[in-house]
Amino acid sequence: MILNILGGVFLALCVFAAMHDVNRLTIPNWLNLTLAGLFVPAAAISGVPMEIIGGHLMVAALAFMVAFGLFAFNIFGGGDAKMIPAVMLWLGPDAGITFIFVMALAGGAFALLILSVRQLVPAAVLPGFIRAPFEENAGVPYGVAIAAGALVAAPASPFLANLLKQISLFS
Template sequence: MILSILGGAFLALCVFAAMHDVNRLTIPNWLNLTLAGLFIPAAAVSGIPLEIIGGHLMVAALAFLIAFGLFAFNIFGGGDAKMIPAVMLWMGPNAGFTFVFVMALAGGACALVILFVRRLMPAAALPGMIRAPFEEKAGVPYGVAIAAGVFAAAPASPFLANLLSQISSFN
């Protein structure tokens, strides 16, 4: 029960991060810290063996190194580079490939949509809450792609699979 609550909070915060990124083109540090911090009690109550939890920590550390490199080369923003390792704590090795693959596809799709809309209409014609990415020279809100990757890979995460099966049993 507690793991389901923590997992639900994690998923809700991923959606919030995506919406915040669209609105302001930033993902706040407190949000990334909360995503990572929720993993600690989730790991404590999950009953998952320490070897598996260690695998999640190793994958997150590797994601941190890669994301930091992408940030250093100005490919990712700082919030994106912090959110990816926080998410990888929850995804782990089993869900990592699916997460990265879907995140990359969704990020490319977001970039294409933004470029297309920028050519069709001025940013001022769009509602204020979604206008930021469509301003000239604005970045891509990669939090949307990260959240898409989370939801695609969540069934393979031992921390989220049970929650998703509980949700699907309500249907």
């Protein structure tokens, strides 16, 4: 029960991070720390073997190195580079490929959508809560793609699979 609550909070915060990124083009540090921090009690109460938890930690560490390499080359923003390892901590190696694939597809599709809308619609006519990404020279809120990848890959995570089965979205 508590694991499902922690997993539900994790997924809700992923969606919140995506919405915050669209609204402000940032993902706050407190949010990424909370995403990662929720994993500690989840791992402690889950009953998942230490080898599996270790795999999650290793995949998150690898994601951290790759994401910060991309941040160093100005491909990702700092919030995105912190959110990816926090999400990978929850998803682990079994969901990693699905997460990366969906994140890349969603990120590309979202970037094309934003670039198209920028050409067709003046940013001033868009509602204020979604205007930021459509301003000239604004970045792409990649938190949307990260959240999409997390939601699609979640059923493969031992920490999230039971929650998703119980709410009957993926069964």
